Amino acid sequence: MKTKKRKISIIGSTGSIGRQALEVIEKLEDKFEIIALAGGNNVELLKKQAEKFKPKYICHNNPSPAFQAPSPARRSIRRGKGHKLLYGSEGLEQICSNKENDIILVACSGKIGLKPTLTAIKNGIDIALANKETLVMAGDIVMNEAKKYGVNIIPVDSEHCAIHQCIKDIKLVDKLIITASGGPFLHKSVEDMKNATVEQALAHPRWNMGKKITVDSATLMNKGLEIIEAHHLFGFDYDKIEVVVHPQSIVHSAIEYVDGSVIAQLGLPSMHIPIQYAITYPERFEGIKSKSFSFSEIARLDFEKPDFEKFQTVKLAYEMGKIGGTATVCMNAANEEAVFAFLDGKIKLYNIYEITKKMCDEHTVIKNPSIDEIFAVDKEIRQKTKEYILKFI
Numbered sequence: 571m572k573t574k575k576r577k578i579s580i581i582g583s584t585g586s587i588g589r590q591a592l593e594v595i596e597k598l599e600d601k602f603e604i605i606a607l608a609g610g611n612n613v614e615l616l617k618k619q620a621e622k623f624k625p626k627y628i629c630h631n632n633p634s635p636a637f638q639a640p641s642p643a644r645r646s647i648r649r650g651k652g653h654k655l656l657y658g659s660e661g662l663e664q665i666c667s668n669k670e671n672d673i674i675l676v677a678c679s680g681k682i683g684l685k686p687t688l689t690a691i692k693n694g695i696d697i698a699l700a701n702k703e704t705l706v707m708a709g710d711i712v713m714n715e716a717k718k719y720g721v722n723i724i725p726v727d728s729e730h731c732a733i734h735q736c737i738k739d740i741k742l743v744d745k746l747i748i749t750a751s752g753g754p755f756l757h758k759s760v761e762d763m764k765n766a767t768v769e770q771a772l773a774h775p776r777w778n779m780g781k782k783i784t785v786d787s788a789t790l791m792n793k794g795l796e797i798i799e800a801h802h803l804f805g806f807d808y809d810k811i812e813v814v815v816h817p818q819s820i821v822h823s824a825i826e827y828v829d830g831s832v833i834a835q836l837g838l839p840s841m842h843i844p845i846q847y848a849i850t851y852p853e854r855f856e857g858i859k860s861k862s863f864s865f866s867e868i869a870r871l872d873f874e875k876p877d878f879e880k881f882q883t884v885k886l887a888y889e890m891g892k893i894g895g896t897a898t899v900c901m902n903a904a905n906e907e908a909v910f911a912f913l914d915g916k917i918k919l920y921n922i923y924e925i926t927k928k929m930c931d932e933h934t935v936i937k938n939p940s941i942d943e944i945f946a947v948d949k950e951i952r953q954k955t956k957e958y959i960l961k962f963i
């Protein structure tokens with residue numbers, strides 16, 4: 571029997587998650603039809619993807635003069651080759667209001683993911699969500715809208731995807747347990763961490779990811795952001811969300827039911843698995859699975875309590891999450907600007923936390939912000955953070 575293909579668009583197709591999603595789709599080509607691919611500035615890759623996957627639309631965001639000049643990539647995109655070229659945030663809006671889509675994978679990084687996600691929700695399109703900022707910046711609004719329009723938000727991040735897979739009856743779940751690999755500084759001294767080079771911070775022991783998220787994993791801010799996302803996705807109080815360090819990254823997260831039963835989701839650390847789960851949900855296919863899971867090969871699983879004195883970012887995230895409103899917007903914006911400054915060699919790794927904390931301490935929180943207020947706070951904090959960073963140079 572021939573089944574109907576699932577129609578999908580990918581926002582952020584040239585990024586780490588987007589590329590892996592296309593690998594999954596290639597393997598399951600009879601299951602998917604790609605409506606649109608949206609990439610950032612990597613036009614060459616976007617062009618290659620368009621040639622291979624033949625979407626109806628492609629959307630790029632490269633305003634640089636180099637792209638304005640005739641290049642083979644641009645010429646071929648312009649010639650159309652069966653797909654229509656869209657540009658920038660208007661293009662993303664157009665993609666996300668196209669009701670042909672059954673699901674949209676939001677895999678771009680940064681706040682650019684927020685508005686298209688809301689547009690897709692308003693159009694009743696399910697979301698596979700990999701973009702962190704969407705929930706960290708506007709979790710209340712996004713989840714309320716999803717409920718209102720009856721839209722599924724299926725998390726792609728391995729931890730939330732694990733919890734999504736474990737939950738059968740959410741009312742009976744007492745606690746969420748989020749695992750953290752601990753990153754490259756887990757058993758290093760605070761001094762080592764303070765003086766870490768960009769190279770050391772980017773050497774993540776388990777996951778191969780984009781630079782921003784890899785630095786966030788080294789400071790554990792990534793876990794902080796995930797706690798906030800989990801709070802919104804599953805509607806749990808922060809006191810009911812626990813973090814445990816698990817260096818092997820085999821247990822991707824777990825839940826505890828009211829009766830004390832713990833259900834965990836395990837798997838080899840490959841992002842293909844959660845991506846595939848999210849875009850094929852509620853179905854499951856063999857897909858891209860490369861290796862069968864073996865407990866005896868893994869041999870041991872370790873767990874330990876996170877050192878919140880060393881990784882103060884997690885503590886800060888709990889605090890800002892509990893305050894709510896624009897507190898998490900502020901933390902996210904300050905952290906991101908500080909991470910960029912670290913990657914540019916302007917500050918030390920440990921300064922990221924200090925800078926973020928200072929911005930949070932000085933921020934006057936708006937309790938129930940509108941989307942416009944959220945973007946205004948984001949802009950203001952980024953500016954303020956950049957000015958403050960100058961003091962470190």
Ligand code: MG
Nearest residue numbers: 727728729796
């Ligand atoms: Mg994660």
